[in-house]
Amino acid sequence: MTQATRRERGRAATDREIRQQARALLVNDGPQAVTLRAIARELGITAPALYRYYTSREDLVEHLRADVCADLAVELGNDLAPVPESDHLGQVLAICRGFRAWALAHPQEFTLVFASPSEPGVNCPAGPDGKDAAKDSFGRIFLTVAGRVLANGLLSTRPDVEVPAALVPDLERFRLDLLTTMAESGVDVPADLLGVDTAYAMLQFWVRLYGQVALEVFGQFPFPVTDAGPLFDSMLADLTREVGLH
Amino acid sequence: MTQATRRERGRAATDREIRQQARALLVNDGPQAVTLRAIARELGITAPALYRYYTSREDLVEHLRADVCADLAVELGNDLAPVPESDHLGQVLAICRGFRAWALAHPQEFTLVFASPSEPGVNCPAGPDGKDAAKDSFGRIFLTVAGRVLANGLLSTRPDVEVPAALVPDLERFRLDLLTTMAESGVDVPADLLGVDTAYAMLQFWVRLYGQVALEVFGQFPFPVTDAGPLFDSMLADLTREVGLH
DNA sequence: GGCCATGAGTGAACGGTGTTTACGAGCATC
DNA sequence: GATGCTCGTAAACACCGTTCACTCATGGCC
Numbered sequence: 001m002t003q004a005t006r007r008e009r010g011r012a013a014t015d016r017e018i019r020q021q022a023r024a025l026l027v028n029d030g031p032q033a034v035t036l037r038a039i040a041r042e043l044g045i046t047a048p049a050l051y052r053y054y055t056s057r058e059d060l061v062e063h064l065r066a067d068v069c070a071d072l073a074v075e076l077g078n079d080l081a082p083v084p085e086s087d088h089l090g091q092v093l094a095i096c097r098g099f100r101a102w103a104l105a106h107p108q109e110f111t112l113v114f115a116s117p118s119e120p121g122v123n124c125p126a127g128p129d130g131k132d133a134a135k136d137s138f139g140r141i142f143l144t145v146a147g148r149v150l151a152n153g154l155l156s157t158r159p160d161v162e163v164p165a166a167l168v169p170d171l172e173r174f175r176l177d178l179l180t181t182m183a184e185s186g187v188d189v190p191a192d193l194l195g196v197d198t199a200y201a202m203l204q205f206w207v208r209l210y211g212q213v214a215l216e217v218f219g220q221f222p223f224p225v226t227d228a229g230p231l232f233d234s235m236l237a238d239l240t241r242e243v244g245l246h
Numbered sequence: 247m248t249q250a251t252r253r254e255r256g257r258a259a260t261d262r263e264i265r266q267q268a269r270a271l272l273v274n275d276g277p278q279a280v281t282l283r284a285i286a287r288e289l290g291i292t293a294p295a296l297y298r299y300y301t302s303r304e305d306l307v308e309h310l311r312a313d314v315c316a317d318l319a320v321e322l323g324n325d326l327a328p329v330p331e332s333d334h335l336g337q338v339l340a341i342c343r344g345f346r347a348w349a350l351a352h353p354q355e356f357t358l359v360f361a362s363p364s365e366p367g368v369n370c371p372a373g374p375d376g377k378d379a380a381k382d383s384f385g386r387i388f389l390t391v392a393g394r395v396l397a398n399g400l401l402s403t404r405p406d407v408e409v410p411a412a413l414v415p416d417l418e419r420f421r422l423d424l425l426t427t428m429a430e431s432g433v434d435v436p437a438d439l440l441g442v443d444t445a446y447a448m449l450q451f452w453v454r455l456y457g458q459v460a461l462e463v464f465g466q467f468p469f470p471v472t473d474a475g476p477l478f479d480s481m482l483a484d485l486t487r488e489v490g491l492h
Numbered sequence: 493g494g495c496c497a498t499g500a501g502t503g504a505a506c507g508g509t510g511t512t513t514a515c516g517a518g519c520a521t522c
Numbered sequence: 523g524a525t526g527c528t529c530g531t532a533a534a535c536a537c538c539g540t541t542c543a544c545t546c547a548t549g550g551c552c
Binding site for chain 3: 523524525526527528529530531532533534535536537538539540541542543544545546547548549550551552
């Protein structure tokens with residue numbers, strides 16, 4: 001079981017503790033509170049000791065981002081679990097509502113992961129294939145649901161919206177990426193069911209979902225909204241209707 | 247002209263300089279670089295002197311937010327100027343594109359003003375009427391354009407989308423707020439042209455505009471996008487079509 | 493014109509931060 | 523048992539926001 005040596009186990013344990021405490025500070029007191037000295041204090045060690053685990057504070061925060069993503073992924077998985085796999089609309093609604101609920105419940109984490117203005121490549125510790133390794137676990141769960149919907153031929157792109165020509169090359173790459181990712185997740189999507197138009201529809205879906213959630217988290221309504229829930233559901237209904245999901 | 251005394255003029259001048267330097271630091275080196283000591287250093291004074299002007303660093307940042315808003319408002323005004331007032335669609339496009347361009351060109355400022363996770367009341371120095379005084383100048387310019395469109399009866403809400411019942415009270419307040427604000431801006435909008443459904447449409451318009459811009463600024467696309475411009479224009483076309491603007 | 497309150501700015505200090513460096517104790521291995 | 527490697531410490535440096543006691547020019551008032 002634990003082939004790791006005694007030292008390795010100890011190291012892994014404190015590493016877990018570090019991230020755990022960092023996370024607690026982030027949630028309870030905001031991002032400016034996640035400070036090396038505070039983390040060390042909670043663990044009963046001194047700040048420089050943390051440099052045995054992370055090269056800098058920013059490095060730690062980066063790993064924190066990945067942790068948050070992973071947690072979000074399992075949380076969305078839990079939201080998805082009670083919905084029967086055959087209820088495709090229900091699954092889509094569950095994951096979208098789950099994402100919103102998570103974001104509203106964890107604004108600090110949401111900001112850290114989804115609203116940090118950083119040039120690409122700095123923010124995300126890219127995996128060996130150049131992809132964002134951290135957010136992948138989160139994206140995968142979205143794509144698994146989307147894949148199941150696609151595999152059942154439940155999506156119908158609107159013929160009246162045409163894909164902007166300038167986006168076609170990017171979308172083509174996205175399409176291939178989707179197909180491989182879905183295949184990895186065990187969902188077999190016939191390639192002809194996922195055209196460039198479908199990829200475009202998925203992009204637009206995400207844009208609106210992300211946008212609505214971000215607006216809610218940052219409270220950027222043009223007037224005080226007592227309950228944004230119905231607004232979100234209205235948007236969600238519009239969204240599912242537009243992609244032909246019923 | 248300058249009735250102010252010598253001291254008052256000096257005070258106002260250094261205040262301007264403070265905000266100017268703070269702004270420069272924000273733009274060039276990010277929010278964490280706008281530090282009291284750095285600002286003071288640039289001005290050739292010491293940090294405690296800044297406390298004669300602002301009660302704390304947070305207070306200064308708050309005023310910085312207002313400055314940014316005001317600048318955004320005048321910039322949008324400039325974008326709007328070359329478009330003839332009769333070209334309503336052109337005005338709407340100009341202001342939306344202007345907002346996007348500003349956000350992409352000033353990500354730090356955008357984050358500061360539009361993506362800071364803060365409970366309401368803390369963030370914005372509310373005016374005497376309880377409204378967000380800073381963002382008002384920015385919202386007003388949007389509303390002026392919207393008002394002109396409305397006054398000409400160019401908006402047609404879709405009959406197939408119904409307003410969520412839970413939002414009606416909020417929307418009613420928003421509607422009245424809109425009418426008074428538009429009247430203040432010199433645009434006379436007949437009250438019957440701005441129903442709750444129209445207010446809802448305007449809300450949705452803003453949600454999608456804000457959402458798309460935020461997504462672009464934070465680069466949260468599910469795949470690398472070489473040029474997001476066409477995507478934005480596509481969304482904008484969709485948006486104007488949905489509100490019946492042609 | 494002289495007086496004095498006021499207000500801008502200073503310097504030192506306190507407690508906090510990230511980070512580097514030199515050093516010591518303990519574990520794993522030969 | 524000696525050796526080397528790893529985790530952790532203590533001290534130090536350079537910053538940061540903020541407070542406080544202090545100067546000193548300014549501006550209103552007699």
